[in-house]
Amino acid sequence: MRAALLREYHAPLSVEQVPLPAVSRDGALVRVRACGLCGSDWHVWRGDWRWRMTPALPHVMGHEIAGDVIAVGASVTSVAPGDRVTIPFHLSCGDCPWCAAGQPNLCDRYSAIGFSLPGGFAEHVAVPRAHANLVALPAGVSYRAAAALGCRYMSAWHALRDQLALTPGDDLVIVGCGGLGLAAVQVAVAMGVQVAAVDRSATALEIAARLGAASSHLVAGTSLAEDLRAATRGGSAASLEAVGSEQALAVALGALRKGGTCVRLGLTGAEERGLLPTAVDTLTKGELTLRGSLGCPTPSLHALLAEVSALRLDPELLIAEARGLDGVTEMLQAMDAGTASGIMLVEP
Numbered sequence: 001m002r003a004a005l006l007r008e009y010h011a012p013l014s015v016e017q018v019p020l021p022a023v024s025r026d027g028a029l030v031r032v033r034a035c036g037l038c039g040s041d042w043h044v045w046r047g048d049w050r051w052r053m054t055p056a057l058p059h060v061m062g063h064e065i066a067g068d069v070i071a072v073g074a075s076v077t078s079v080a081p082g083d084r085v086t087i088p089f090h091l092s093c094g095d096c097p098w099c100a101a102g103q104p105n106l107c108d109r110y111s112a113i114g115f116s117l118p119g120g121f122a123e124h125v126a127v128p129r130a131h132a133n134l135v136a137l138p139a140g141v142s143y144r145a146a147a148a149l150g151c152r153y154m155s156a157w158h159a160l161r162d163q164l165a166l167t168p169g170d171d172l173v174i175v176g177c178g179g180l181g182l183a184a185v186q187v188a189v190a191m192g193v194q195v196a197a198v199d200r201s202a203t204a205l206e207i208a209a210r211l212g213a214a215s216s217h218l219v220a221g222t223s224l225a226e227d228l229r230a231a232t233r234g235g236s237a238a239s240l241e242a243v244g245s246e247q248a249l250a251v252a253l254g255a256l257r258k259g260g261t262c263v264r265l266g267l268t269g270a271e272e273r274g275l276l277p278t279a280v281d282t283l284t285k286g287e288l289t290l291r292g293s294l295g296c297p298t299p300s301l302h303a304l305l306a307e308v309s310a311l312r313l314d315p316e317l318l319i320a321e322a323r324g325l326d327g328v329t330e331m332l333q334a335m336d337a338g339t340a341s342g343i344m345l346v347e348p
């Protein structure tokens, strides 16, 4: 099969013929029809995350996969060749206490496709423990829509629906309007939530407004904190940090009213290495909550797919570009140049 290989950090990927991956007894082989390309891939490509994880090179990136099952291991009964599926990027074991509790995103034997295992920038991908890691696509959800859903929409969905439990009419400040933040805007608007969108790019804010954000705020504005308080009627009960920087976290915490909750979805890069200076006294004084959110548990992912199938959410609206394996490097380079906007897909 053909695969785009990361052989050297921050260098063009090498598209080569490689052997078809072997199927384990409990696993499946999936023909990749579409695979999203996101900020996480860009960080891995640049080598930003070598302090966090070091995949063995050459490595196949790609963790936002939709495709068809073409072969299954001897013990697999949950899926069959021909099934249309998506693969949550967080792979789980299916039988630890977290998996049993319906939270496979917190699995004790967590691994991540496209990071610790070969991913979807290839014609085929092997998936272990098919019963836990393959999710059937409803008929109304295209491969492109499914690839666009992971990881940003599914992460935004879990954060807004399960972690913040937002209801219609609630305020939400979204800091960062890249792929993840814009997905969050769309999900929040579909939930009837009043979104105040924050970004350093006027273009990103224009897209947020088009998707239904009630107000847009440039980081550069001198009165940002004041404007956000005005837009959220004195401070928001909820905010979402979708960047992974000190400044973004400060804005997201500063936008909260007393008792408010900030959910962090952004991951830090090579400079921060997971550490962000935070005004923790404001947490104490305002009884604020800062919580993390990772991916999307499978039960909640089914609910998200149902929303897409019923056309209440259309992730294809944000798709900017779809390229074959030979186009992946150019899309990564566009992220270097800061010229990328919207969701980019690879169709191997």
Ligand SMILES: [Zn+2]
Binding pocket: 092, 093, 094, 095, 096, 097, 098, 099, 100, 104, 106, 107, 108, 109
């Ligand atoms: Zn588990």
Ligand SMILES: [Zn+2]
Binding pocket: 037, 038, 039, 040, 041, 063, 064, 150, 151, 152
């Ligand atoms: Zn992603």
